[in-house]
Amino acid sequence: MDILCYKDSYLKQCKSKVSEVNDYGVILDQTVFYPGGGGQPSDKGRLKIDNNEFVVKNLKKIDGQIVHVIEGPKPEVGLEVDSIIDWDHRYKLMRTHTALHILCGVIWRDYGASVTGGDMKPLSGRMDFELDQMSVNFSKEVEQKINKEIELSRNIKVYDLPRDEAFQIPDLIRTKINLLPKGINEIRIVDIEGLDLQADGGTHVHNTSEVGYIKMTGHQSKGKNNKRLRIEVSD
Numbered sequence: 089m090d091i092l093c094y095k096d097s098y099l100k101q102c103k104s105k106v107s108e109v110n111d112y113g114v115i116l117d118q119t120v121f122y123p124g125g126g127g128q129p130s131d132k133g134r135l136k137i138d139n140n141e142f143v144v145k146n147l148k149k150i151d152g153q154i155v156h157v158i159e160g161p162k163p164e165v166g167l168e169v170d171s172i173i174d175w176d177h178r179y180k181l182m183r184t185h186t187a188l189h190i191l192c193g194v195i196w197r198d199y200g201a202s203v204t205g206g207d208m209k210p211l212s213g214r215m216d217f218e219l220d221q222m223s224v225n226f227s228k229e230v231e232q233k234i235n236k237e238i239e240l241s242r243n244i245k246v247y248d249l250p251r252d253e254a255f256q257i258p259d260l261i262r263t264k265i266n267l268l269p270k271g272i273n274e275i276r277i278v279d280i281e282g283l284d285l286q287a288d289g290g291t292h293v294h295n296t297s298e299v300g301y302i303k304m305t306g307h308q309s310k311g312k313n314n315k316r317l318r319i320e321v322s323d
Contacts, residue, residue, distance in 0.1 A: 108165060113144070182298075190237050193283040235302055
């Protein structure tokens with residue numbers, strides 16, 4: 089399956105052909121939907137044929153195939169459908185994912201801490217870092233720094249590199265554990281110019297100015313050398 093959002097996160101719909109139907113939903117020859125991964129939830133939306141619509145609740149990987157999960161009747165194999173994402177949901181996740189990369193970039197640059205975990209929902213998320221301690225003013229200090237990066241309107245580029253070439257980039261993997269499977273020969277790179285460059289499979293905005301305002305909403309210790317930071321994104 090060709091996953092078009094890996095090349096263009098702003099693509100809202102495409103023509104697809106139903107290649108397989110199962111108990112959960114349908115498999116398409118190509119899709120505009122993000123399948124989920126790296127802490128980012130999958131897209132939701134609809135498949136449309138003339139006046140008939142099929143609601144896509146989410147996407148799941150089942151038996152090695154990416155399935156568009158549909159409740160009730162499903163389009164038949166061989167039919168051409170319009171695949172249409174819920175753009176409001178997608179764009180909120182794009183802004184949130186980029187916000188978390190900004191947070192990650194600042195924490196790495198200024199505090200030298202690796203990521204130990206993360207999760208996100210539309211306009212909110214959290215990241216865990218390998219930090220031994222946080223000062224009383226740490227959260228406010230970080231909030232000021234990450235919003236400065238938004239004000240700088242840094243461009244964001246997404247591109248692929250051969251695995252051997254990609255792993256010559258220092259600090260490409262910011263997670264404590266390298267989660268990239270060995271079988272991946274092309275590594276997708278997300279580059280917030282001048283701040284953060286990482287291997288990443290999610291969807292992102294084109295410029296940090298699109299994110300909005302990032303508010304630190306909480307911080308807590310999750311054990312020795314593991315601290316959690318929570319954020320919310322607003323216009």
